[in-house]
Amino acid sequence: MKRTVKIVLGIFLVIILIRLFFFNAEENHVSFPMHLSTPDKVTNFSWKSLLVDVSGDTKYGDADGKELSYHYDAQTDSIWFKYVIFQELESDFPALSLSVDIDHNQENGFGWYGSNAVFRYDKMVSVGPKKIENRSYVGFNGITNQEGIKSRNWVNEKRGNVTYYRLKDNKTFIIGFPLQDLSISSGIINVIGSVGEDAVWNDDIGQDDSYATIHLD
Ligand SMILES: [Ca+2]
Numbered sequence: 553m554k555r556t557v558k559i560v561l562g563i564f565l566v567i568i569l570i571r572l573f574f575f576n577a578e579e580n581h582v583s584f585p586m587h588l589s590t591p592d593k594v595t596n597f598s599w600k601s602l603l604v605d606v607s608g609d610t611k612y613g614d615a616d617g618k619e620l621s622y623h624y625d626a627q628t629d630s631i632w633f634k635y636v637i638f639q640e641l642e643s644d645f646p647a648l649s650l651s652v653d654i655d656h657n658q659e660n661g662f663g664w665y666g667s668n669a670v671f672r673y674d675k676m677v678s679v680g681p682k683k684i685e686n687r688s689y690v691g692f693n694g695i696t697n698q699e700g701i702k703s704r705n706w707v708n709e710k711r712g713n714v715t716y717y718r719l720k721d722n723k724t725f726i727i728g729f730p731l732q733d734l735s736i737s738s739g740i741i742n743v744i745g746s747v748g749e750d751a752v753w754n755d756d757i758g759q760d761d762s763y764a765t766i767h768l769d
Pocket residue numbers: 605606607608609610616617618755756
């Protein structure tokens with residue numbers, strides 16, 4: 553093959569790869585509102601601690617998970633998770649995920665790719681808010697199911713359904729969403745919460761392959 557033909561084919565290949573990358577990025581990205589303050593109702597929820605973690609065990613960045621708590625709000629039939637990290641996060645692009653075993657059955661689902669590798673999850677809730685001109689966010693916000701996990705579409709089941717608050721201490725992050733969005737099949741679910749930044753997983757909250765069980769009935 554002539555050198556010029558190879559160069560032209562190479563350029564075409566690079567263009568195709570770039571287009572595929574941006575297509576996937578756009579497919580996963582959602583616009584969602586920025587809340588400048590957190591309602592007292594939310595900060596004053598009766599949070600129940602689920603998992604605690606040590607400091608200094610992060611993989612890539614500064615987001616070092618300390619504690620995951622939850623609250624079920626019967627008034628709005630929504631479930632809320634509070635992530636606390638050890639040090640203030642400087643990044644404007646934190647990443648939070650919640651991997652959920654929705655049927656309390658560890659025999660099905662996918663193996664979790666974080667450090668708690670024995671955990672098997674059926675769905676994942678993720679939020680990756682990137683600030684746009686102090687008015688809104690663009691990034692991950694939604695729920696993926698088995699199909700989406702396979703195709704790496706992290707918001708294929710629900711898009712933009714997760715409410716997100718970053719507290720002023722820069723160490724506390726809260727997410728909440730309608731419980732029905734998980735389509736749970738029993739009153740018991742198992743979860744792992746993870747923190748990161750720039751859309752990259754960094755630290756699971758919980759040690760030694762641990763996960764938390766929540767009784768909702
Ligand atoms: Ca940690």
